[in-house]
Amino acid sequence: MTIRTKLAINILSLVGFSLVIILVLNITSHRIDESIAKGVFADRIVIGVSDMNTITYDYVANPSERARQQWERKHASLGELINKAEFAREDKKAILKRIKENHDDAGQFFRQIIENNRKKNRAAAVASTLLDESNERNVAQLRARSQIMISDAYVLTRASYDEISKVQTWSFWLILTVILLSMLIAGAISYFLSRTINITLRTLTKGTEVIAGGDLNHRLPIKGKDEIAALSAAFNEMTAKLARSYASLGQEIAEKEKAGEALQKAHDELEDRVTERTRELSRSEQRISWILSSITDCYYALDRDWWVTEINDHALIYFGKKREEFLGRNWWDIFPAGLGSVFEEQYRKALSEGTSVEFDVHSLVVDRWAEVHAYPSENGLSVYFKDISERKKAEEALKERTTELEAANKELEDFSYTVAHDLRAPLRAIDGFSALLARLHEKNFDGDAQRKIRIVRDNVRNMNQLIDDLLTFSGLGRRTMAFSVLDMEALLKEAWHEQCVINPGRQLELRSNGLPPAFGDRASVRQVLVNLLSNAVKFTNARTTAVIEVGGRDEGRETRYFVKDNGAGFDMRHHEKLFGVFQRLHGTDEYEGTGVGLAIVQRVVHRHGGRVWGEGEIDRGATFHFTLPRKDEGSL
Amino acid sequence: MLEHVVDIILVEDNPNDAELTLDALQTHGLANRVKVLKDGQEALDYFFGTGAYAGLDVCDRPKVVLLDLKLPKVDGLDVLRSLRADERTRTLPVVVLTSSNEHRDRIRSYDLGVNSYIVKPVEFDNFSEAVAEIGFYWVLMNKVPF
Incomplete structure (x- = not known):
């Protein structure tokens, strides 16, 4: 039986008992009403009888039609009242019957009174006394009957009060019994119901606690077939489901944890990379700022x-x-x-x-x-x-210096010009007039005078040469150079040919395996070759055959050339004097020359950004090297 | 009129050089019709019939003018410029005879239309020879346009 049914029964029984109580109350009330009505009936009879007595007395004292009629009406209404009354109980019925009989008797007596009165009116005095006596009896009788009726009515009233009291007592006890009974039944049902519910709830609570504690395999005991059983079953099912989902959840969590770990790892890696990148970025920013500042x-x-x-x-x-x-x-x-x-x-x-x-x-x-x-x-x-303020300052200074140098150069130029013109003219005069003197006075001049005139003229020639060389040397600085790629073999051929022409009596041999092209000013470089070859030829005049070797090769950024001879050579101790202006390592009686040739060579080579040096040994020949920067490496 | 006919005009301020030049010409038989002018101004006066030479027939022209460059009053190059600028003297053969071997002098001379440029040798023998050759060439061999 389900709890619901139990509760329904409980309620139904309470309703039933209530209905019983209502019914009892209804019956009781009905019966009390009845009893009250009977009581009232008895009272009305008492009142009616009393009234009738009063009227009787009135009539007796004063027999009038009106009193008679009043009495009749009273008697009739009373009879009507009595006839209508009903009593269930036999003793009451007997009392009612006796009341009825007395009522009828009262009527009989009254009517005799009336008859007597009528007769009295018509009869003589004697007869009237008799009649009065008869009426007195009749009145007595009437009164007696009335007394009986009243007492009977009182009996009935008493009986009805008793009845009410009886009914009240009965209904009290009945209701009390019903209430007690219903309380008993309802209490019993409630007790058992609450007991069942309590126990099961306790079991459920305990089970829930166990399950909440983590034991998902715990199952609630199922008893009977009520809601609690269903609840327990459902609970068990839920727990089972929970266990299952918990298991899958555990698996899922495990998977999620695994995924989470992977994620964390990836995240860590990412963070590492971000950190690394940030560091790189900051390094590169630092670098940039360092570069910017450096x-x-x-x-x-x-x-x-x-x-x-x-x-x-x-x-x-x-x-x-x-x-x-x-x-x-x-x-x-x-x-x-x-x-x-x-x-x-x-x-x-x-x-x-x-x-x-x-x-x-x-x-x-x-x-x-x-x-x-x-x-x-x-x-x-x-x-x-x-x-570039410093540079500008330097540039300004340089410009100033350049202007000064240009002015100095101009002065030098003017000086050279003056030398060229004014210094040569006296020389020419000295030589010319010496020659004229010697020619015109040939006969007057002996051999020694002629020799002395010749010395004068030789010195003029020397001085003229010095002036020429000096002009050449100083003129080098003034000439602007035109750079181009030079066919050195052609230049060599040209310069060599010149030497052969100038020195017709000499046996000259040139050895060359070809020369790499140079980059420079044609006239200046040609001058270098001419001077070096000229020197080589000059200092080999003691050899039967002058062997002069000319070569060259590219060496890195520059090209090195050399001119080697088998001539007199020189002492390396004096090599620093080789390139000085008017410096000579040999006596003028041995080798002619002013000592400007190599100075010119050095000046040209230096103006090209190259180097020049000589190697030699006395009587073992000399080698002169010079280098010229290759194209695109030129310093000028 | 014969003494007025001049073959060579020597414009030379240095008397030594003039004397040596004349000697060289004389030695080679060329000194007969030589006129020496002492400076640039005199040269211009002579050629254009002005100053001291006013009234001179400017059409009487020499076969060659030997012109020194470094001259008092008017520079040799200026003389040359004037000669070349004037229609009457434009074609006159002019030989620069100078001590200067300066490149720029040569260039300017040729730019102005000189016919020849000779550097005076310092050594007398060479000098004499050079002057003689100039004389022979311009007086005897060369044909003037006029």
Whole structure:
């Protein structure tokens, strides 16, 4: 039986008992009503009888029609009342019957009274006394009957009160019994129900606690077939399901944990990489800032609206300002003087044409010279500049020096010119008139005089040579050089041919396996070859056959040439004197010459950015080397 | 009129050089019709019939002018420029005879239209020979356009 049924029964029994109580109360009330009605009936009879007695007396005292009629009406209503009454119990019925009989008797007596009265009216006195006597009896009888009726009515009233009291007692006990009974039954049912529910709930609670404690394999005992059983079954099922889902959840959690671990690992790796990247970035930023600060150029960057986005330390030092005075500010706000100047013009040009610009400018702001390079980009302008004030100063000084040198050169030139003209003219006169003197006075001059005149003329020739060489040497500095690639073999051939022509009586042999081309001024380099060959020829005059070897090869950035002879050679101790102007290692009686040839060679080679040196040994010949920078390596 | 006919005009301020030149010409039989002018101004006056030479027939032209460059008053190159600028003397054969072997002098001389450029040798023998050859060539061998 389910709890619901039990509860329903409980309620139904309570309802039933209530109905019983209501029924009992209803019956009781009905019976009390009846009893009350009977009581009332008895009272009315008492009242009616009393009234009738009173009327009887009235009539007896004063027999009138009206009193008679009043009495009749009273008697009739009373009879009606009696006839209508019903009693269940036999004793009551007997009392009622006796009341009825007395009522009828009372009527009989009254009617005799009436008859007597009528007769009295018509009869004589004697007869009236008899009649009065008869009426007195009749009245007595009537009164007796009335008394009986009243007492009977009282009996009935008493009986009805007793009845009420009896019914009340009965109904009290009955209701009490019913209430007690219903309380008993309901209490019993409730007790058992609550007991069952309590026990099962306790079991359930315990089970829940066990399961909540983690033992998902715990099952609740199932007893009977009520809701608790169903609940336990459902609970068990739920626990089973829970166990199953818990198992799968555990699996899932395990998987999730695994995935989580993988995720964490990936996350850690990512973080490591981010850290690494950040470090790299910061390193590269540091590098950039280091580069920016380490480049000796000053640097700043402007965006397309002229706002300063970057500036390095050199620039800050140059301007003598702090970084905060630049960053995030408009360039022309910082240097309003720049507007309309070469700066704005050049920067705008760079930005609009997308080409880099460079210019030297004297900044009035800092009173310094700067060489500015500005490179446009999508974002704006990168400006590198360096302080070239020192350089400008040096340039100015150089310019001044150059001007001075040019002036000195001009003076030298004028001097050379003067020498050329004015120094030669007297020489020519000396020689010419010496010659004329010797010729015109040939007969007067003896051999010794002729010899002395010859000495004068030889010295004139020497001096003339010195002047020539000096002019050549000094003239070298003035001539501008025209650089080109030179066919050295052709030059050698030309110079060698010249030597052969100048020295017709000599046996000269040239050995050469070819020469690499040179890069230089044709006339100057030719002069070098001529001078070296001329020297070689000169210092081999003691040899039957002069063997002169000329060679050359490319060596890195320069080409080295040499001229080697089998002549007199020289003492290496004096090699530093070889290239001095008017320096000679041999006596003028041995070898003619002014000592300018090698000086010219050295001067030419140096002007080309090359080197020259000599190697030799007395009587073992000499070798002269010179180098010329190759094309694109020239220092001039 | 014969003494007025001049074959060689020597413009030379240095009397020594002039004497040596004349000696060289004389030695080779060329000194008969030589006129020596002492400076650039005199040369211009002579050629254009001005100054001391006013009234001289400018059409009487020599076969060659030996012109020194370094001259008082008017420089040899200026004389040359004037000669070349004037229609009457434009084709006159002019030989520069100078001590200067300067490159720029040579260039300027040729630019101005000199016919020859000779550097005076210092040694007398060479000098004499050079002058004689100049004389022979310009007086005897060369044909003038006029």
